[in-house]
Amino acid sequence: MNLDALYSCLSSSSCVVTQVSTALIIGMLLFMVASGLSLIFGVLGVINFAHGAFYMAGAYIAFFAYRSSSSFLLAFLAGGLGAGLIGVIFERFVISKVYGKDILMQLLVCYAIILIFDDLVKMIAGPEYRMMGMPDVFALPPLEFAGGFIPAYYVFMIVASLSIGAVLWLAIEKTRLGKIIRALAINPQMVGALGINTTLLYAAVFGVGSALAGIAGALAAPTRTLTPGMGLSILIESFIVTVIGGMGSIVGALIAALLIGFTRAFGAIGFPLFVDGIMFGMMAVVLIVKPSGLLGREMAR
Amino acid sequence: MTKTTSGVSRRRVLKGALAGFAVSGIGMPHIAGAQAKVIKIGLPTILSGRVAILGTSTRFAVQLAFNQINEAGGINGRKFEVVDRDSKGRPDEAAKVTRDLINNDGCDIIIDGEASSGSFAVHEVVRDLGILCLHTCSETSSLTADPKLLSKNVFRCARQGIHDAVAGGSYAAKIAKEKDLKKWATCSPDYAYGRDNTAEFIQYAKEFEPSIEVVDQLWPKLFAPDYTESITKLMQVKPQAVYSALWGGDLVAFIEQSNLYRLFQNTAYFSGGLGDPPILSAIKNLPQGLNTAYRYNRGFPNTAENAAFCDAYTKVAPHEPTNWAWQNYAAAQFIIEAVRRTGGNTDSSALAKEISGMTVKLPYGGAGITMRDSDHTIINYPVAWGKTVNKSPWVVDYVDTEWSKILEVEKQWKKEKGYA
Numbered sequence: 243m244n245l246d247a248l249y250s251c252l253s254s255s256s257c258v259v260t261q262v263s264t265a266l267i268i269g270m271l272l273f274m275v276a277s278g279l280s281l282i283f284g285v286l287g288v289i290n291f292a293h294g295a296f297y298m299a300g301a302y303i304a305f306f307a308y309r310s311s312s313s314f315l316l317a318f319l320a321g322g323l324g325a326g327l328i329g330v331i332f333e334r335f336v337i338s339k340v341y342g343k344d345i346l347m348q349l350l351v352c353y354a355i356i357l358i359f360d361d362l363v364k365m366i367a368g369p370e371y372r373m374m375g376m377p378d379v380f381a382l383p384p385l386e387f388a389g390g391f392i393p394a395y396y397v398f399m400i401v402a403s404l405s406i407g408a409v410l411w412l413a414i415e416k417t418r419l420g421k422i423i424r425a426l427a428i429n430p431q432m433v434g435a436l437g438i439n440t441t442l443l444y445a446a447v448f449g450v451g452s453a454l455a456g457i458a459g460a461l462a463a464p465t466r467t468l469t470p471g472m473g474l475s476i477l478i479e480s481f482i483v484t485v486i487g488g489m490g491s492i493v494g495a496l497i498a499a500l501l502i503g504f505t506r507a508f509g510a511i512g513f514p515l516f517v518d519g520i521m522f523g524m525m526a527v528v529l530i531v532k533p534s535g536l537l538g539r540e541m542a543r
Numbered sequence: 544m545t546k547t548t549s550g551v552s553r554r555r556v557l558k559g560a561l562a563g564f565a566v567s568g569i570g571m572p573h574i575a576g577a578q579a580k581v582i583k584i585g586l587p588t589i590l591s592g593r594v595a596i597l598g599t600s601t602r603f604a605v606q607l608a609f610n611q612i613n614e615a616g617g618i619n620g621r622k623f624e625v626v627d628r629d630s631k632g633r634p635d636e637a638a639k640v641t642r643d644l645i646n647n648d649g650c651d652i653i654i655d656g657e658a659s660s661g662s663f664a665v666h667e668v669v670r671d672l673g674i675l676c677l678h679t680c681s682e683t684s685s686l687t688a689d690p691k692l693l694s695k696n697v698f699r700c701a702r703q704g705i706h707d708a709v710a711g712g713s714y715a716a717k718i719a720k721e722k723d724l725k726k727w728a729t730c731s732p733d734y735a736y737g738r739d740n741t742a743e744f745i746q747y748a749k750e751f752e753p754s755i756e757v758v759d760q761l762w763p764k765l766f767a768p769d770y771t772e773s774i775t776k777l778m779q780v781k782p783q784a785v786y787s788a789l790w791g792g793d794l795v796a797f798i799e800q801s802n803l804y805r806l807f808q809n810t811a812y813f814s815g816g817l818g819d820p821p822i823l824s825a826i827k828n829l830p831q832g833l834n835t836a837y838r839y840n841r842g843f844p845n846t847a848e849n850a851a852f853c854d855a856y857t858k859v860a861p862h863e864p865t866n867w868a869w870q871n872y873a874a875a876q877f878i879i880e881a882v883r884r885t886g887g888n889t890d891s892s893a894l895a896k897e898i899s900g901m902t903v904k905l906p907y908g909g910a911g912i913t914m915r916d917s918d919h920t921i922i923n924y925p926v927a928w929g930k931t932v933n934k935s936p937w938v939v940d941y942v943d944t945e946w947s948k949i950l951e952v953e954k955q956w957k958k959e960k961g962y963a
Contacts, residue, residue: 247779248941260775260779263775264771264772364591369590369595371792372825373826375826375827376802384804463797466769469592470591475766475768507772511762
C-alpha cells in the first residue's frame with residue numbers, strides 16, 4: 243500500500259491525465275465485452291459463458307483480415323461481423339436448445355463450445371501466439387494533454403467504444419425495434435402473439451451481443467498477443483462488470499467497466515498488490531447490498 | 544447330451560494369451576526396449592497453451608538432430624525414434640506422460656522439455672525409474688545446484704538462472720556505469736520464476752555497480768493480456784532503466800504497448816527473454832538499442848556452421864531456432880555422442896558415465912559446451928548480451944562475460960545457499 247504515491251499522483255495533472263486515460267482504455271474494452279454479455283442475458287435470459295470465445299474469434303478474424311488486406315478498417319469490421327455471424331449460428335444450433343434448461347446444462351454446453359473454439363483456433367492459426375501489430379495509420383507519437391500522454395490508437399479505441407455503446411443504447415431505448423426487444427425480454431409470449439418472429443429476434447440479439455465481443459477483440463488485436471484461450475481472462479473481468487453493473491443493463495455495464503478501469507489504473511499507483519482484491523471486494527459488496535447490481539433489473543424469463 | 548472338447552480348450556488359450564501379455568507387457572518392458580534396433584527417445588513437453596512455442600521449437604530441434612544422425616546411418620546400425628507427449632504445461636500431466644513414455648512406449652532415454660514446474664515432477668519420475676534423462680528447458684538453478692536433487696543418470700542441458708544473473712548483472716553494471724544509469728525499476732511476471740530471476744539479476748547488478756538504486760518493482764500477472772497500468776506507472780516513476788523477466792507472448796505485448804507511449808525513448812531496457820528470434824520478429828516495431836540476453840542468433844557467432852544449423856532448422860520449423868531449440872539440439876548431441884562411445888549400448892548408467900564431464904562442439908557453443916561432472920549441468924554455453932536493431936539479425940554488438948568470472952561467483956553463491 244503506497245498512499246503517498248497515490249496522493250502525489252492525484253495532485254499532478256500529468257499523472258491524473260495519464261491514469262484517467264489508462265482507466266478509460268481498460269474500461270472501454272471491458273464495456274464492449276460486458277455490454278454484449280449483459281444484452282444477451284437481459285433479453286434471452288441466458289448467461290453466455292462462451293462469450294470470451296467470441297472476443298477471441300473477433301481478434302483472430304481481424305488479425306487474418308488485416309494480414310490479407312493491410313486495412314485496419316476492414317479488419318475491424320470483419321472482426322465484429324464475423325463474431326456476430328458465428329454468434330447467430332451458435333444461437334440457432336446450440337444455445338437455443340438449452341433455453342429454459344438448468345443453468346448447469348447451459349454451463350456445460352458453453353464450456354464445450356469454449357473447448358471446441360480453442361481447438362479450432364489451434365488448428366487454423368496454430369498454438370503459438372500471434373501479433374497483429376499497430377496499423378501504420380496509428381503509428382504516431384502519443385498525444386500530450388496537460389502534461390499527460392495518451393496514445394493515438396487508444397483515443398480511437400475509447401471514442402469507437404463510446405460511440406458504439408451510445409448507438410446501442412439509442413437503438414434499444416429510442417427505436418421501435420428497441421421497444422420490441424425490451425418487450426421480448428419481459429413477455430416473449432405476448433410479442434409472439436402479436437405476429438413478431440421471436441426466433442429471428444433472439445438470433446439477432448445474440449448476434450449483436452457476439453458482435454460487440456468481436457469488436458472488442460478486433461480493437462484489442464493491434465496491442466495484445468492472440469492465443470487460443472485468450473477469451474478466458476476478459477470473460478472473468480466481464481462477469482465482475484455485469485454483476486456490479488447489473489445483468490441486462492447497458493448503462494450499468496458502462497459504469498461498472500469504468501469503475502474497474504479506475505480501480506486498476508489508480509490501484510497500480512496506490513495499492514498494486516491488492517487491485518484484484520478490491521475488484522472482487524466491490525463485487526461481493528454489490529452482491530450483498532444489491533444482488534441485482536447497480537442498475538440491474540430482475541430476471542425476465 | 545454331453546459336449547466333447549478338443550485337446551486345448553478356449554479358456555486355456557485365453558489364459559495362456561493373458562499370461563503371455565502379462566509377462567511381455569508388464570514384466571519386461573525395459574528388456575524389450577533395449578533389444579530393439581531403434582533407440583526410443585521420450586519427449587514430454589508443452590505442445591499446447593500460451594507457451595506452446597517452448598514445446599514446438601523443442602520438438603523441431605530434437606527431431607532435426609536425430610533425423611540427421613539417422614540419415615547418416617545411425618550408430619552401429621541402430622537408429623533413433625522420438626516419441627513426444629503433450630503435458631499441457633501441467634506438472635501432474637508431465638509426470639504421468641513420462642511414466643507412460645518409459646513403461647508403455649518403452650523409451651530408453653528421456654529428454655525433458657518441460658518448463659521448471661514440470662521438470663521437477665519429471666525429475667522425481669526418472670530418479671525413481673533410474674532412466675537416463677536430460678532436462679532441456681528448466682533454468683531454475685536448484686534443479687541441479689541442490690545436491691539433494693542430484694541423480695547419477697539425470698542431467699540439465701539448459702542455461703541456468705545463476706549463470707544468467709551473473710552475466711546479466713555484470714553487463715547491466717557496465718552499461719549503468721558508462722551511461723550513469725542509477726535509477727532502476729523492474730517489471731516482471733508475478734510468479735516464482737519472475738520474482739527469483741529479477742531478484743538475482745538486481746542482486747548482481749548492484750554488487751557489480753553499487754550506485755544502482757531500485758526505485759520501484761512492478762509485478763503484473765503471468766499471462767496478463769494488457770500492461771497499460773504498469774507502463775503508465777513506469778512513466779510516473781521515470782526510471783532511467785528497466786529490467787524485465789517477461790517472456791514469450793507477454794513480452795511481445797509489453798513491448799508493443801510500451802511503443803505506444805514511446806517508453807523506450809528515454810528509458811534503457813534490459814530483458815532476459817527478448818533475444819529469441821520468434822519474439823524479435825513478432826514485434827512489428829522493434830525499438831533499437833534494447834538490451835537483451837542471448838537466446839539464439841544466426842549471426843552470433845558469425846560462422847558458416849551456425850548459419851548451416853539455422854538453415855537446417857528453418858527447413859523443418861516455421862521460425863528461426865529459439866533458446867529451447869539450441870538447448871535441445873545440444874542435449875541430442877550429448878546423447879548421440881554417448882551412444883557412439885558405448886557402441887550402441889543404451890544402458891542408462893553406461894550412457895550417464897559417458898555424458899558426465901563430456902564436451903560437445905556445437906555451431907553456437909564456442910570451444911564446446913561441457914556437461915559439468917560435479918553437478919550435471921552445462922557450462923561454457925553462450926551468455927552474451929547484445930542490443931536490438933529493427934531488422935534481421937535483430938540483435939547485434941554482443942558482449943560476452945568470461946565464464947571464469949561466472950564460475951567464481953557461482954562458487955560463492957553455492958556456499959551462501961548451502962549447496963557446497
